[in-house]
Amino acid sequence: MEFKDNQAIYLQIANRFFENILKKEWQAGDKIPSIRDMAVEFEVNPNTTMRTFNYLQDKGIIYNKRGIGYFLADDGLEKTIALKKEQFVEEDLPVFLKTMKLLGLSLEDLKAYAAKYEGPSIN
Amino acid sequence: MIELSHINFRYKKKKQLFENLSLTLQPGFIYGLLGKNGAGKSSLLKLVSGLLYPNSGQCTVFGHHAAARKPAMLQDIYMIPEEFELPPVSLATFVKINSVFYTRFSQNQLNAYLAEFELSDDAKLSTLSYGQKKKFLIAFGLATNARVLILDEPTNGLDIPSKSQFRKIMAASLDEDKIIIISTHQVRDLENLIDNIVVLEQGNIIFNYSIAHISERLAFEYNLAGVPDEEILYTEELQGRKAGIVKNIAGVDSRVDMELLFNGIVKNAPAINEAFANLKYEY
Numbered sequence: 001m002e003f004k005d006n007q008a009i010y011l012q013i014a015n016r017f018f019e020n021i022l023k024k025e026w027q028a029g030d031k032i033p034s035i036r037d038m039a040v041e042f043e044v045n046p047n048t049t050m051r052t053f054n055y056l057q058d059k060g061i062i063y064n065k066r067g068i069g070y071f072l073a074d075d076g077l078e079k080t081i082a083l084k085k086e087q088f089v090e091e092d093l094p095v096f097l098k099t100m101k102l103l104g105l106s107l108e109d110l111k112a113y114a115a116k117y118e119g120p121s122i123n
Numbered sequence: 124m125i126e127l128s129h130i131n132f133r134y135k136k137k138k139q140l141f142e143n144l145s146l147t148l149q150p151g152f153i154y155g156l157l158g159k160n161g162a163g164k165s166s167l168l169k170l171v172s173g174l175l176y177p178n179s180g181q182c183t184v185f186g187h188h189a190a191a192r193k194p195a196m197l198q199d200i201y202m203i204p205e206e207f208e209l210p211p212v213s214l215a216t217f218v219k220i221n222s223v224f225y226t227r228f229s230q231n232q233l234n235a236y237l238a239e240f241e242l243s244d245d246a247k248l249s250t251l252s253y254g255q256k257k258k259f260l261i262a263f264g265l266a267t268n269a270r271v272l273i274l275d276e277p278t279n280g281l282d283i284p285s286k287s288q289f290r291k292i293m294a295a296s297l298d299e300d301k302i303i304i305i306s307t308h309q310v311r312d313l314e315n316l317i318d319n320i321v322v323l324e325q326g327n328i329i330f331n332y333s334i335a336h337i338s339e340r341l342a343f344e345y346n347l348a349g350v351p352d353e354e355i356l357y358t359e360e361l362q363g364r365k366a367g368i369v370k371n372i373a374g375v376d377s378r379v380d381m382e383l384l385f386n387g388i389v390k391n392a393p394a395i396n397e398a399f400a401n402l403k404y405e406y
Contacts, residue, residue: 008338008376009315036295043290044315045153046297051335 010051013042017056021072021080028074032062035070059083124149125171125271125302129180132170140166140326141177150270151299152333155317156306157385162323164306165205168273171304172202184271198225201264202273209256211249214242218263227268236262239288254280261289265296272303278312286312310381320381322388329392332399334379340398342371343380356394357387370398 005012020026035053039046053070056062061076061083073079100110125148132141140163148154158164169175170182173189173196182189187196210217214237222228237244240258248256257280264272278286293316297303307313320337322330344350347358347365358367368387371377387395 006343006378008378011376012378039294040291042315043287043294045318045334046294047152047318048315048334 009042009044010048010055013038013044013049013052014055016042017052017061018080018084021061021077022084024077026072026076028072028076030072031068032070032072125182125184127167127170127180127182130170130177130182131179132166132175132177134166141170142326143180144326144328145180146321146328146331148302148304150302151297152318153293153297153303153305153316154319154321155310155313155381156304156321156323157308157310157381158323159389163326164323165275167323168202168275168304168306171271172200172273173197194224198227198267199269200271200273201225201267201269203257203260203264203275203277205275205279207256207260209248209260211247213247214244214259217248217259218244221263222267225267225269229266229268232268233262233266236265236292239292240285252280254282254285257281258285258289261292265292270300270302272301274303274305274307276307276309277305278307278309290316310385314379314381317381320384322385322392324389324392330388330396335376336399337379337384338371338376340371341379341384341395342369342373342377343367343383344369356398357383357390359383359386368395 007015017026017032026032033041035049036046038049038052042049053062053064057064057070059079061073061079062070063073064070100106125146127144127146130141130144131139132144133139144167146167156164156167166175170177171184171189173192176190184196185199187193187199189196212220218230218233222230234244237259240255240262242251242255242259242262248259251259257277261274261277264274278289281289290313293303305313305317317334319333320330321328341356343366345361345364345366347355347367347369350369354369354372356368356370358365360366366383368383384395
């Protein structure tokens with residue numbers, strides 16, 4: 001994986017976990033790959049992936065069964081959605097709104113673009 | 124644990140290299156030893172492995188005096204130098220002769236590493252390329268299960284896929300008992316593997332912090348336009364823009380750009396170190 005933006009590597013790896021959860025590749029109760037497996041996959045120090053796991057555990061998204069491994073929490077998907085929503089509103093949206101303002105776009109204009117949006121339904 | 128305390132060292136008739144140098148390296152971490160040419164990196168590694176003796180002060184490796192070179196210490200340390208000469212024998216013969224010195228040597232592990240690096244053990248060492256020889260030494264060094272592994276410029280001579288395999292193998296082999304020291308100029312190849320940065324300059328340690336602390340205290344920007352001067356610790360020209368190191372004020376852990384960090388430290392270590400004032404050590 002190419003690490004690009006200014007975010008710490010352990011947070012960028014956390015984002016990959018979030019993607020897996022949001023795409024439902026990992027479901028509630030599923031065992032997730034180990035700290036070491038993840039370090040090998042991303043070619044990073046295992047201490048870095050350990051920080052990712054600690055971060056997700058603090059957020060209540062994954063939990064640890066001693067000696068067995070890490071699992072996705074029952075409400076892991078809901079918590080991930082809540083966390084990503086908060087990030088979207090606090091970090092992505094201000095930039096988006098600023099650009100809209102610079103370009104003189106109104107919310108009404110956006111509705112027209114949203115109607116033409118061909119990706120998965122956003123309603 | 125590796126402990127260098129109050130080391131004084133000079134090569135014959137030359138000026139003092141290390142003056143009262145002290146450094147502690149803990150198991151469970153990969154240390155990146157950085158420094159310009161001639162800063163003293165290789166000499167430091169030789170002191171740790173008992174290849175050089177300090178004029179005063181001492182170096183211990185898991186409690187053994189490095190300079191005594193007792194078998195108990197030597198079987199727990201493996202060093203892969205940047206330049207090496209290997210005998211004209213097959214890989215298997217080399218392994219047969221050398222593995223007996225390492226009580227925790229694992230043939231299974233070696234086979235797995237050799238397979239990963241696409242090396243066959245009936246090949247003759249003298250027919251291999253520099254990069255292949257290096258991969259063989261890395262595979263053998265890891266398979267010794269020595270707790271101290273010293274790698275001097277390990278990615279030199281490795282092709283692009285091999286660098287990726289190297290990172291995977293290193294990520295898989297670090298455990299809580301191991302101390303891995305990597306001395307390198309190729310920081311881009313290794314920046315996500317290293318978790319402590321030690322910078323040497325003219326025999327002095329001018330910087331020594333973990334990546335976690337660095338990402339908490341510093342941020343690395345590729346366009347400094349609009350950043351207030353008092354937050355900027357170091358700047359350099361980068362493709363027409365100003366890149367640099369700034370104080371991490373936002374409080375979001377940053378991605379550490381090791382090349383930029385190294386340049387900043389070499390230029391102005393006191394300014395960079397200032398950002399770490401009042402740091403509470405957690406371990």
